[in-house]
Amino acid sequence: MTGARLVAQGIAKRFPGVVALDGVGLEVGVGEVVAVLGENGAGKSTLMKILAGVQPADEGSLFLDGREIRFTSVRDAERQGVVLIHQELNLCDNLSVGASMYLGREPRRGFLVDEAAIEDGARRALARLGVAIDPGRSIESLSLAQRQLVEIARAIAIEARVVIMDEPTSSLGEDDAERLFRVVDELRRDGVSVLYISHRLGEITRLADRVVVLRDGRFAGELTGAGIERDAMIRLMVGRDLGQFFHRSPHEPGEVVLEVVGLRTREHPGASVDLTLRAGEVVGLAGLVGAGRTAILHAIAGVDAGSGGEVRIRGRSAGLPAHPADAIAAGIALVPEDRKAHGALLDLDVRQNIGLGRLAADSRRGFVDREREAELASAKIEELRIRTPDDRQQVRYLSGGNQQKVVLARWLATEPAVLLLDEPTRGIDVGAKEEIYGLLDDLAKRGVAVLFASSELDEVLGLSDRVLVVRDGHVQGELSGAARTEEAVMRLATAERGVSP
């Protein structure tokens, strides 16, 4: 296609302690679909936020149709024709479809909102997408996929010249995803430029005219046309061969440590889960978003009590843990997915964060053993190589990787029999990832049973002895040895869709 629509040059963005983007350039032409790829923490989302006016860049310049621009806000970017469709959709649930499409730029007649114009505009934009949604319906009555389509219709109503989609298919089923792809094709035909972020390499091959790969906040490479294929993309993202990245020492699994029998989660009340973990084993939970991996881990850890089933540790029943404290007492520790909301206590210091798991166990008649707490913290800081000025530093000021190590340290201090981890390396840099992989390997060597969930397939395959593939709340299949391939995992994860959620 001809002509560059949006050009970014030398974009840099720093956050306290992290360089998110370090001089990145990006160009998207008229009617071109450019996929932006990179591991978590590579800087994709930050770049998209800068392009859409969510946050300003520290350095660099933007050009739209050859004219230098500087967005002051999302609203400003939208006025100029650049629209970001968020990962988490920001529609106001209580509004109607039409009202939410025109939120903040309502057409007026005198002092009143021109409802007829809204209805008319919304209807036309939705029709352009070939979507049959009544503009009068409320957002909360729509499915996630429909909400996504409403967001795209909103971009059309704004007459967007550039549409940025941040992981649009992460919560969609196959049919809805396919419809979304057709909409993207439609946009391309109409000369709209699309920036498309996704972790699903298959759909990028299907959609993108060009792929730009970011790594650690820098431009890592570019692929076009027939060059857009899976291995090339992975090589650019990871920057080295996968084999070196994961270390898994050879070992013999020991006695059975964790048995989960007939576990039912509230998220998928119709499905039940059975699984067994041996000492020294690392087992990966794979599956699509919404498949129920997190729900299973949460039920075992007592965070969201399950609705039925039993958990046994070394043959002794721990019942169905009703509270995290019960699970911890039984020897189960969980490193949760959302580090900032559920894992670390950001306002407390490193020492207290590490000590929290053992606080009650080490107390004497309810009093905190402060000496022991300090010893524990310094021992763990050394053992896990947590980079912090001292143990009184607020965890808020540590990098993502070090925050995650603090959470891990807390749980290692409780000497768990079973360590559960949910997306253990989300949002942390490559170096810290490697250290955490090494740590998990060490733990397994010491006889801890490790069960982790991850959406990153290479992580699941590279790290685990066995892979359990979860779908619709139950274990759809198990893969071990040479059978652990991406294709096999994806086949199980997307296996014939029974009842759709």
Next chain:
Amino acid sequence: MKKNLGILLLLLGVSAVTAAISPAFLGFENIENLIRRSALFGWISVGAAFVILTGGIDLSIGSVICLVGCLAPWLLVDLGWSPWVALPSLLLLSAGLGLGHGLLVTRLGLQPFVVTLCGLLLYRGAARGLTQDRALGFRGEYSGLRELATGQWDVPFVPGFQVPVPATLLLALAVVCGVVLGRTVFGRHLYALGRNEEAARFAGVRTEAVTTAAYVICATLAGLGGLLFAFDVGSVQASSFGNFYELYAIAGAVLGGCALRGGEGTVLGVLLGAALMQVLRNATNLIGIPTQLEFAIIGAVILSGVVLDEVVKRVAAGRRARTTTGGR
């Protein structure tokens, strides 16, 4: 600690200005009264602080004070109960009210504001209905008990000056609460869940139990405070006794450095904050500002203190952000 120093300086500053304008401020009798009032209000502020540390609020403090303060003379004098029965019953009643608040907040997930607002209306209404708005008093009896609020100790080497008994009671309470908050597992858990309740729960803290305990402590201290206030004034009327005391208690705690979002605050700070509130009331009185303006003055001073605190925090945060990114 830095924050407590700030409140202390503010307290000394306001005292100095008041003393300069009105020498009566430094009179022994005035100081004794000031200490007594600060101690009584400090007592209920410490209770409020426990709930505020969880990120909650207790608006029912004044009404619990009223209910207990009215029931005490009614049970003791009108019904002739033995103090050994009446006083423990009243404490149990207060603790029970707190337990109710805590369970409604943690089990049913109701908002603390709503639960305790209803408590505010309910308990005062109950007290007024029960007493028919009659004035109740101790009629010269129970002078021993009343000494707890009105008594004074001689101070060696300072002839003519006496320390009110409530000050010693508060001192004891402060030491106990300071140790509980700073040194016990319960205290740690309270601060942790105040900062991030979900993360604390994931870490194995029994957040529901700890939060409920905070409401029980707050209401029990309010009940004890109700007894002390009643002993202090000697005669109570349900329609007015303890009115707005929850606001004095909360304002003292907040002024003393408790963040309403939870997880922040110290006992020492709360004592200083509660004292500052009383000094401000005393100052408006002595300086000759019309009583009608008392609330306006207090409101203005608190607001400027909080604004100043926020401005200082932002300047500090800005400086920190610059040094972090500048390090590259």
